[in-house]
Amino acid sequence: MLPCATPRSSGINVFAQSLPPDHNLYVFPPFVLIAPLLKYILEQDFHCVYNHYPSPYQQQKSELELQLSQFLVALSPPRTVTSCTANGIVKFLISKDMSGRNVAHLSLCSRAFCPKRLAAGSVDSLMSPLRAIFYKMGRLNDSNPVAHPLVKHYLKFFRQEQAGLAITPI
Numbered sequence: 001m002l003p004c005a006t007p008r009s010s011g012i013n014v015f016a017q018s019l020p021p022d023h024n025l026y027v028f029p030p031f032v033l034i035a036p037l038l039k040y041i042l043e044q045d046f047h048c049v050y051n052h053y054p055s056p057y058q059q060q061k062s063e064l065e066l067q068l069s070q071f072l073v074a075l076s077p078p079r080t081v082t083s084c085t086a087n088g089i090v091k092f093l094i095s096k097d098m099s100g101r102n103v104a105h106l107s108l109c110s111r112a113f114c115p116k117r118l119a120a121g122s123v124d125s126l127m128s129p130l131r132a133i134f135y136k137m138g139r140l141n142d143s144n145p146v147a148h149p150l151v152k153h154y155l156k157f158f159r160q161e162q163a164g165l166a167i168t169p170i
Contacts, residue, residue, distance in 0.1 A: 064126065
C-alpha cells in the first residue's frame with residue numbers, strides 16, 4: 001500500500017526518527033496510530049515548546065533557592081543549600097520577615113517607628129517551595145531541614161506572635 005500524498009508533507013516515518021526537542025512536531029497519524037505515537041513521543045522524552053517556559057511556581061522556587069543560597073553564603077561560617085540545617089532555615093525566614101510590608105504595632109509602640117514584617121500567610125507560603133528545593137536534592141522527610149521540629153516551632157511562634165499584634169497592611 002502506498003502512502004497518500006499530502007501537500008507539503010515529507011512522508012517520513014516518525015517511529016524511525018529520534019525527535020529533537022527543539023522541533024515543532026506536526027503529525028497526522030491514522031486514528032489507530034494515535035496511542036502508539038503518544039507513547040513513542042513520551043518515551044523520547046519529547047517536550048513541547050510550551051514546557052520550556054517555567055511556571056510561576058517554578059520561577060518563585062528558583063528565585064527563593066537563589067535567595068537562600070545567597071543568604072547561606074553570607075552566614076558565618078558560610079554554608080551551601082546542600083549543607084543547610086534547620087537553624088539556617090529559621091535564620092533565613094527571620095531575614096525574609098524583616099523585608100515585609102506589614103507594619104506590626106507592638107503594645108508599647110508610639111505607632112511612629114514600628115517594624116515592618118511579613119504576614120504570617122506569606123511565611124507559610126514559603127514553606128512549600130523551600131520543602132521542594134530540598135526534596136529535589138534528595139533530602140526527604142527527616143533529612144529535609146524544612147520538616148525539622150525547630151522550623152515548625154518557629155512558624156507556630158510566628159503565627160501566635162502576629163495574632164497578638166495589631167498588623168496594618170501598607
